[in-house]
Amino acid sequence: xxxxxxxxxxxxxxxxxxxxxxxxxxxxSYCPGCGHGTAHRITMEVLEELGLExxxxxxxxxxxxxxxxxxxxxxxxxxxxxxxxxxxxxxKRCWPDRIVFTYQGDGDLAAIGTAETIHACNRGEKIVIIxxxxxxxxxxxxxxxxxxxxxxxxxxxxxxxxxxxMGNPLKMTELVAQLPGTYFVSRQAVHSxxxxxxxxxxxxxxxxxxxxxxPGLSFVEIVSNCNSGWKMTPIDAxxxxxxxxxxxxxxxxxxxxxxxxx
Amino acid sequence: MGELKxxxxxxxxxxxxxxxxxxxxxxxxxxxxxxxxxxLMAEKPFDRTGMVVLQAESEIAAINMVYGAAGTxxxxxxxxxxxxxxxxxxxxxxxxxxxxxCLYANVVRGGPGLGTIQPSQADYFxxxxxxxxxxxxxxxxxxxxxxxxSDFVKLGFELAFKYRIAVLILSDGVIGQMMEKVELxxxxxxxxxxxVIEKYPWATTGKKKGTERRIITxxxxxxxxxxxxxxHLQAKYKTISENEVRYELIDCDDAEYIIVAYxxxxxxxxxxxxxxxxxxxxxxxxxxxxxxxxxxxxxxQLCKKGxxxxxxxxxxxxxxxxxxxxxxxxxxxxxxxGRFGGIVHSPEEVLHALEEKIIGD
Numbered sequence: 001x002x003x004x005x006x007x008x009x010x011x012x013x014x015x016x017x018x019x020x021x022x023x024x025x026x027x028x029s030y031c032p033g034c035g036h037g038t039a040h041r042i043t044m045e046v047l048e049e050l051g052l053e054x055x056x057x058x059x060x061x062x063x064x065x066x067x068x069x070x071x072x073x074x075x076x077x078x079x080x081x082x083x084x085x086x087x088x089x090x091x092k093r094c095w096p097d098r099i100v101f102t103y104q105g106d107g108d109l110a111a112i113g114t115a116e117t118i119h120a121c122n123r124g125e126k127i128v129i130i131x132x133x134x135x136x137x138x139x140x141x142x143x144x145x146x147x148x149x150x151x152x153x154x155x156x157x158x159x160x161x162x163x164x165x166m167g168n169p170l171k172m173t174e175l176v177a178q179l180p181g182t183y184f185v186s187r188q189a190v191h192s193x194x195x196x197x198x199x200x201x202x203x204x205x206x207x208x209x210x211x212x213x214x215p216g217l218s219f220v221e222i223v224s225n226c227n228s229g230w231k232m233t234p235i236d237a238x239x240x241x242x243x244x245x246x247x248x249x250x251x252x253x254x255x256x257x258x259x260x261x262x
Numbered sequence: 263m264g265e266l267k268x269x270x271x272x273x274x275x276x277x278x279x280x281x282x283x284x285x286x287x288x289x290x291x292x293x294x295x296x297x298x299x300x301x302l303m304a305e306k307p308f309d310r311t312g313m314v315v316l317q318a319e320s321e322i323a324a325i326n327m328v329y330g331a332a333g334t335x336x337x338x339x340x341x342x343x344x345x346x347x348x349x350x351x352x353x354x355x356x357x358x359x360x361x362x363x364c365l366y367a368n369v370v371r372g373g374p375g376l377g378t379i380q381p382s383q384a385d386y387f388x389x390x391x392x393x394x395x396x397x398x399x400x401x402x403x404x405x406x407x408x409x410x411x412s413d414f415v416k417l418g419f420e421l422a423f424k425y426r427i428a429v430l431i432l433s434d435g436v437i438g439q440m441m442e443k444v445e446l447x448x449x450x451x452x453x454x455x456x457x458v459i460e461k462y463p464w465a466t467t468g469k470k471k472g473t474e475r476r477i478i479t480x481x482x483x484x485x486x487x488x489x490x491x492x493x494h495l496q497a498k499y500k501t502i503s504e505n506e507v508r509y510e511l512i513d514c515d516d517a518e519y520i521i522v523a524y525x526x527x528x529x530x531x532x533x534x535x536x537x538x539x540x541x542x543x544x545x546x547x548x549x550x551x552x553x554x555x556x557x558x559x560x561x562x563q564l565c566k567k568g569x570x571x572x573x574x575x576x577x578x579x580x581x582x583x584x585x586x587x588x589x590x591x592x593x594x595x596x597x598x599x600g601r602f603g604g605i606v607h608s609p610e611e612v613l614h615a616l617e618e619k620i621i622g623d
Contacts (some may be wrong), residue, residue: 011585041596053469054468054470054471055468055471056468057334057466057467057468059330061478064546064561066481067481068480069477073469073475074468074469075467075468075469075475075476075477076464076466076474076475076476076477076478076479077329077330077333077466077477077478077479078354078360078477078478078479078480078481079326079329079330080326080329080352080356081320082324083329083353086318086322086324086326086327086330087326087327087329087330087333088330089316089327089330090286090288090326090327090328090329090330090331090332091331091333091334091466093286093287093314093327093331094286094314094331094334094338095334095336095455095467098440098467098468106599114324115319115320115322115323116319116322116326119318119323139485150473
């Protein structure tokens, strides 16, 4: 019996999964186990499936995903820290028929960019905001974020977040859902195959809303791990996220078609 | 001849923005320049030309809206006054790094801090030496009349796109608030989306299949590449300084003493020169139109013709005077005169300063 070689297996008819062309071949700068890679992938897959890539302009933030423009194979603008919703507003107002989205982390969106986030949502800018919440500043080395949980240790809360002196974590997603300018608000995760499917569905809904010129902004939070920042293995980080992050940041749709989910 | 109107400087600037074919204005109110956005909102430019006008939540948001829109090749601008311009510096540094064309106006008021709402020229350093972080420059145009508030919008956009750079119209509370006759230029049509795509291949307008994606960024983590990018920027600034110097000489042919001034100080100093001439003093006015690039070589040439003294007149504690000193390189005496903190000097005060500080010695 002849030996089976790789060439025998890798044939077009055997193809069950292919990386979308909307991701470049550049090696991701994210830590192994991090959720960013998956979030990038499903965002780009959605744009490809909806056939929107030729008229999409993405806005990259400052933070771990500052280099998102290196990985997303579409026209991209890199924004100053926290300013992505304002940058996206400028683009969308000048090109109303283009699809515009921001991709931001929690420090970018919920701390330094709080004003830009709330006002873009409140104006009902017809853009998509994808918000990766891992409860920590990853790129700068694990400092406390606006979404760091009470008691959670970070390099600037080495004895745990003391809410008396450091304040409480900010539930930005619940907050923007209250604004009349948001049309779709959802919180998802990408730590399991089922969660990835649900997250992709939410991101797809968000882009469909913009494509269909629905009145308002679509906002999708993805609760993610930061195993290196949390100083855990990827598996432990996902377990810790399920046990600690999800109770505080519950997953699911918060607002659909402009109506709060009861 | 274009349409004649009696307008405030701020209104002329706003009307010129519509006529220049601007695609968008993003602003935030602040005295003494709020008439710019008020005029634009009242004029409904969206109906006139399709121009977008948006009141942002802050000056920071406004300049970042400019950044985003400018990155797509659109003709966009903002305006503010001193404290608001300080807030825009972050965005302006990014605009410099990413080489985006845009226009903005500063109708300067007295500082520091919240200062006063009265006119000032104390933002010269911020305007000409960078303002934000990093090694960068921007073209600075200094209007001295309501007419120039209009004309420099057209010129400013031309220069911004010629060099992919931010152009600043550095006005002050006098020029912004005073009313004068202005001849408005005819409407320039806005570019269509297709024209923008063809004219500005660097702009992020949506990546077509089989083409390279466009990236607007000021970031490069490779220091050697960032050094090369900085060399590129410096070469561009050198080209600008060689080609875009603008100034006006009044009574300088036989002048022994020259007043250097810009904006409303130039208007006041022109009167001071007339008063000096009546007294038999051979005085002249070197009016700066571009503050960056600075007409240093032209000042050196006048030095060689035997100018005995220079008086830098500005509504600040002495900022532009440093560039005059650097330019004349000790060939003649250079002194500064100016009221500041919101006070405007009179022609008589300027003449007195010329006699006391320059001629008297």
